[in-house]
Amino acid sequence: EPEVTQTPSHQVTQMGQEVILRCVPISNHLYFYWYRQILGQKVEFLVSFYNNEISEKSEIFDDQFSVERPDGSNFTLKIRSTKLEDSAMYFCASRGDRTSYEQYFGPGTRLTVT
Amino acid sequence: AQSVTQLDSQVPVFEEAPVELRCNYSSSVSVYLFWYVQYPNQGLQLLLKYLSGSTLVKGINGFEAEFNKSQTSFHLRKPSVHISDTAEYFCAVSVTDKLIFGTGTRLQVFP
Numbered sequence: 001e002p003e004v005t006q007t008p009s010h011q012v013t014q015m016g017q018e019v020i021l022r023c024v025p026i027s028n029h030l031y032f033y034w035y036r037q038i039l040g041q042k043v044e045f046l047v048s049f050y051n052n053e054i055s056e057k058s059e060i061f062d063d064q065f066s067v068e069r070p071d072g073s074n075f076t077l078k079i080r081s082t083k084l085e086d087s088a089m090y091f092c093a094s095r096g097d098r099t100s101y102e103q104y105f106g107p108g109t110r111l112t113v114t
Numbered sequence: 115a116q117s118v119t120q121l122d123s124q125v126p127v128f129e130e131a132p133v134e135l136r137c138n139y140s141s142s143v144s145v146y147l148f149w150y151v152q153y154p155n156q157g158l159q160l161l162l163k164y165l166s167g168s169t170l171v172k173g174i175n176g177f178e179a180e181f182n183k184s185q186t187s188f189h190l191r192k193p194s195v196h197i198s199d200t201a202e203y204f205c206a207v208s209v210t211d212k213l214i215f216g217t218g219t220r221l222q223v224f225p
Binding site for chain 2: 004031042043044045048056058091101102103105106108
């Protein structure tokens with residue numbers, strides 16, 4: 001069964017450093033998303049991406065964040081200058097097409113900023 | 115604005131007992147509703163979804179949920195739980211393109 005994959009599973013970085021979280025969505029899916037879950041809190045939407053551009057973003061997704069689909073398979077989330085409060089589990093998700101509404105999630109990347 | 119409320123942060127239950135996890139949503143427009151499960155140290159797995167049609171939807175692992183428009187609820191049920199059902203359960207609503215999640219309910223099944 002096809003699945004969303006994410007790398008790395010755990011990333012430790014120092015405050016102020018740049019990090020790139022990587023995701024490989026399900027093949028042939030057209031819509032891509034990033035969510036995050038701070039420890040003990042609910043899952044929060046960050047950004048959605050379709051047709052090589054951002055379709056919607058939350059207030060959390062400020063200028064420090066960016067997304068990219070550099071090739072036909074990867075979908076990345078970059079945080080330019082990490083803060084302590086960026087520590088969270090980051091989930092990538094993908095959705096098939098306009099008529100399928102369910103999003104399929106990857107296993108997540110745990111980001112720890114020290 | 116749309117929101118999702120999961121009234122119970124934790125639900126303890128004995129194995130083979132029935133369980134109901136409550137979810138209420140608020141939205142001024144039609145929504146699509148989902149339940150996801152998160153096992154320890156894992157990602158989110160789709161349990162079931164309501165898009166339209168029959169208000170009783172069946173999902174994986176013996177779970178089902180009933181959409182009640184008048185009460186704006188989408189409660190999750192299972193007639194007999196197993197130890198392996200111990201996990202965090204998230205109700206979510208999709209209005210535009212994003213999912214809005216509730217705060218989650220931790221289901222703890224005891225032997």
